[in-house]
Amino acid sequence: MAGAETWSIGPAGEAVTSDGGLVPLLGRAGGAEPGERVVTAPVVCRHCDWNRFEVAAGECYCEGCCLPLGIEDGDVVPGAPMWRLVPSGARLPPVREAPLTAADMVRCPAGHDLFEVGVAYALAGDGGVRRLSVGLRCPLDGASRLYVDNARVVPRACCP
Ligand SMILES: [Zn+2]
Ligand SMILES: [Zn+2]
Numbered sequence: 001m002a003g004a005e006t007w008s009i010g011p012a013g014e015a016v017t018s019d020g021g022l023v024p025l026l027g028r029a030g031g032a033e034p035g036e037r038v039v040t041a042p043v044v045c046r047h048c049d050w051n052r053f054e055v056a057a058g059e060c061y062c063e064g065c066c067l068p069l070g071i072e073d074g075d076v077v078p079g080a081p082m083w084r085l086v087p088s089g090a091r092l093p094p095v096r097e098a099p100l101t102a103a104d105m106v107r108c109p110a111g112h113d114l115f116e117v118g119v120a121y122a123l124a125g126d127g128g129v130r131r132l133s134v135g136l137r138c139p140l141d142g143a144s145r146l147y148v149d150n151a152r153v154v155p156r157a158c159c160p
Contacts, residue, residue: 010142022118025135025144036122036130042155043069043076043117052114055106055136055147058085058093060117069117071134071148076119080129083153088131090149106147108138115139121153129153 028148032038043060044051050064050148062070070076072095074083085092096104107113115136123133134148 005025005145007145008144010137010144014023022116022135022144025137025146026118026120026133032122033130034155035125038154039116040120043119045069046078051116053117054113054137056100056104057096058148060115060134060147063114070096071119071132074129074153076128076134077121077132082156083129084156085132085148085151088150088152090146090151092151093147096146106136108136108141108143110138110141110143112138112140113142117147128155 022042026040033058034132042051043053043063045053045064045067047067048062050062052063053069053136054063055061059071061067062069068075072085074080093106105113106115108115116139118135118137120133120135121129124130131150131152132148133146133150136147137144
């Protein structure tokens with residue numbers, strides 16, 4: 001999709017995800033195909049309940065406890081099996097080898113590096129996740145963009 005890596009500016013402040021930018025943003029990502037259901041949700045850290053994340057190299061890391069959300073491996077969707085992401089149309093975020101450096105961090109146009117994160121995923125009739133989109137929103141100035149644009153989800157075996 002054109003413009004997936006462009007920031008759009010929305011309302012700033014804490015009034016977040018329902019109408020503040022992430023859900024409409026994710027609504028522009030790939031929609032449902034026949035037999036699918038799309039679920040859109042703001043992301044809260046399941047370890048510490050915090051909702052600000054640093055973003056780098058295809059993954060989002062909780063500011064509160066530093067643990068990854070599991071964009072890359074499926075932990076971000078409760079109960080989902082392990083997965084990997086395959087681009088469908090748009091490119092995936094560039095993945096770097098650890099250790100990450102400051103240059104790998106995603107920043108909004110104003111230079112902030114903490115984001116609210118929302119996900120949209122398409123569920124097949126059997127409940128399996130088919131595709132994933134991830135949106136970022138800077139709470140300080142409302143800048144938002146798609147980070148993962150309708151990537152295909154491919155199951156993978158545990159513990160490669
Ligand atoms: Zn956390
Ligand atoms: Zn910002």
